[in-house]
Amino acid sequence: MRKLGQLILLLFSCCLFLGWNNVKAADFSIDSYHVNIDILADGSANVNRTLTYDFDGEAHGLLYQQAVRDQAQSLTDSKVFINNQPVTLNANQANNTYTLTREGNLYKFKVYHPVDGDQLKVTYKYHLNQVVKNYADTAELNWKIIGSNWDQDLANVKITINLPKRNVKSLQAWSHGDLSGYTKVDKQRGQVTLSLASNPANSFVEAHLLFDPKVTFANTYRSSERVKAKIQAQEAALAKKANAARKKQRLMHQIGALFLLIVGFGLNVFAVLRLSCRPKNTLFPASLKSAPHNFEIPDLPVATAQALCFFTQPNSYAFSAHLLELEAQGQIAIEPLDVKKGLLKDQPNYLITLVNARLMHTPEEKLLQYLFKLNSKPAFSLKDLQNLSSKKKKRLAKLFEAWSKQAFEQADIKKYQGFAHPAVSLSSAWVATNLCFFIAMMFANRWELLSLLGLVSLGLAGLDFYCYKNHSPYIKEDVAKINQVRGFYTILDDIGRFDLHELGERILWSEIMPYAVAFKLAPKVAKALYANFSEAELATVLGSYYPLFYHQSFAFATSFNNSFTAAIVTYSSSSTGSSGGFSGGSSGGFGGSSGGGAF
The missing domain is CATH 2.60.40.1730 (tricorn interacting facor f3 domain)
Incomplete structure (x- = not known):
């Protein structure tokens, strides 16, 4: 009986615990x-x-x-x-x-x-x-x-x-x-x-x-x-105590504000002094639009080239371009389906089929391996991407994030733009300084200082920029590598200015199109090709990519990117009496246990 009673007590306690958890x-x-x-x-x-x-x-x-x-x-x-x-x-x-x-x-x-x-x-x-x-x-x-x-x-x-x-x-x-x-x-x-x-x-x-x-x-x-005099005396004492607490609070806020101003200013000055101790270096890669034209195709995978070109983690266009790379290598096949009907308005459907079974055992291709396992045979279409369940979309998004992160790390951009980069260290120090200034004004409640601190902030920004321009983290080889990729971007961006026939064998379009897709320039390049070549010539210069053209544009890139992106995105007056602040403590009123919540 004693054990039975203990068991009942245990069950009762569990019920209470679960019930309480439900309320909370x-x-x-x-x-x-x-x-x-x-x-x-x-x-x-x-x-x-x-x-x-x-x-x-x-x-x-x-x-x-x-x-x-x-x-x-x-x-x-x-x-x-x-x-x-x-x-x-x-x-x-x-x-x-x-x-x-x-x-x-x-x-x-x-x-x-x-x-x-x-x-x-x-x-x-x-x-x-x-x-x-x-x-x-x-x-x-x-x-x-x-x-x-x-x-x-x-x-x-x-x-x-x-x-x-x-x-x-x-x-x-x-x-x-x-x-x-x-x-x-x-x-x-x-x-x-x-x-x-x-x-x-x-x-x-x-x-x-x-x-x-x-x-x-x-x-x-x-x-x-x-009781009137007694109550007034009681409230006077509570008000005096509250005013003393407010005075102390204001003093602490002023001390805290001064501390934050010193810390904020000191952070920025420290970042400048720390960087000034390094050797002077003014080497920087050219900006994206001003890089000199480069006709040489980068000796880099398209995802890596996109990362170096834009200094960002590769996006879904890079993965679309990666598929084109694999197609050119004979690893996969890309075939247009229902071109006339279209999966969406002006967006045809495509079937991607596995050709080389070894691709299913390559560690770097887990994302593609997952896509090939969506059906009973190693192939998937854009319609399959649109019809994925929420669970599969979530899994696909995680695999794409891993693929993109891996490609970004392969570009080794961290050595350019890690925390040692002056733009990062100086801008971080400047943001931290302004944050300290803002919190200091909130603490002290002295918004009249806003203009003065704004001028100080602008002065620090100018000092930071001067220091940045004279202490580049790049070496000559790094600048050359980035300019090569960006120069290839500018040649594709300005493709309409050239007579493509005169370029002759300097341009291998079957190798160029993946980069055009990764740089989001495929429609511009396709338009230039149609302006310079006949249909018969296009079939020759593009080879296996020719069927991927649709409505005088390189439709595969846009169609695949739209379908793939949709799959991974889930996831005061005479009549007025005394007014003022609250007092601390309590005058003993009823109702102290009132409250509420949800269950």
Whole structure:
């Protein structure tokens, strides 16, 4: 029996644990929290509490609890709305219903409304009695309107308290909570407003009001004590403490701002001095558009050539060009299908078939091997790419990223553009400097310094650029290698200026077209070819690539790239009273255990 009891206790504990996890599983944020409170002449209040939830995942419903002072204080006339639609009070736990129970001094709302990544505006309306207490010399409202049982930060918080009368000259208000809050007292309108950009998790927001007891003349919750002077003295002490905390906070912010200014400036100066210690070197490769024409085909794979030309990781055009390389080597065959119908408008379909079985055992070709395994035979079409499942698209995207990264590493660009590169080190230091400057201004709240720091930043940028131009990381061989690739790019980019017949045997088009595809210049090159050669001549100069032309353009590159990319992309006035910031501590108001969440 003892073992059985232990087993039951263990199972019960597991159930509790799982149940608790379910409650905590919902991931959400609260983008706004607005509360409107109308105080009535009898000292009670009508509460309208509206929250905007933003869910990132699934949840079964919502929870909210309102804490009361004691058994004499009660909550009645409850209503719940979701996106302005009423929710029914019902104990059957059906969708779009809610339950309201009382456990001790807590009223608990449980709203049944399944969500999955949705944004919801939820409104709780109810009536609370004994919110205001009338004394012999004043009436007092002391209420933690937002309790400390919220586990999330609350954004865009606004609490409005409306008294039942206007022109309340005796109205005073204090607020307690995060020191960033702001309180506005409007005596003419009989209104107090509490505002916070964000209230930290598990932090309360408390309102403490004093006003003429005649405002709530019908209030039966009263005392014959005289407490006004005592309350004012208490709030004065809390305000003094809060002001001291703010002063200390400002001092710490100013010290932090000064530290950040020194660090930011020092980072940039250090980067300049460090680079200035190196030997002077002004060797840089030509820019992409200004490289001298080079008729020699690069002795590099097309993916490597693309990486050196643009200093970027090879993209899907590089993989399209790689397929053309393999086709020219006799490793694969590329055949147009349904040219007249087209897979998409002006985009024909193609079949890529394995010719050399050894390709299936080459370690560098895992991406292509996966594509050849999509069907029962080692071949795939562009239509197959479009019809892939989400799981296969995700796998394909990962394999392509690995292929692209490997090709980028083979280009050995890291030795040019790693962290030792002056452009990277200087620009990183300059960005870090400006970030430090910006945070320093936020800390010190001295935005008048923006122009001065802007001038300093421009001066540092000029110094960085001068240092960069005189300390190149390149050597002569590196510059020559990059200029060779970029010079070949410029010759293809300017192909329309040449008489291609005069170039004669200097141009081997079957070897050039993969590079034209990798450089995204295939349509321009194809147009030049059609302008210079007849159909018969094209069939000769292009060889096996001739069937890949369509509508006077090299259609394979665009068609394959579009299909492949689609597969891998898944994935203040006389009527206004005192206004100001919040005080720390608490004045002892009720409602501290209020809070909420989702389950």
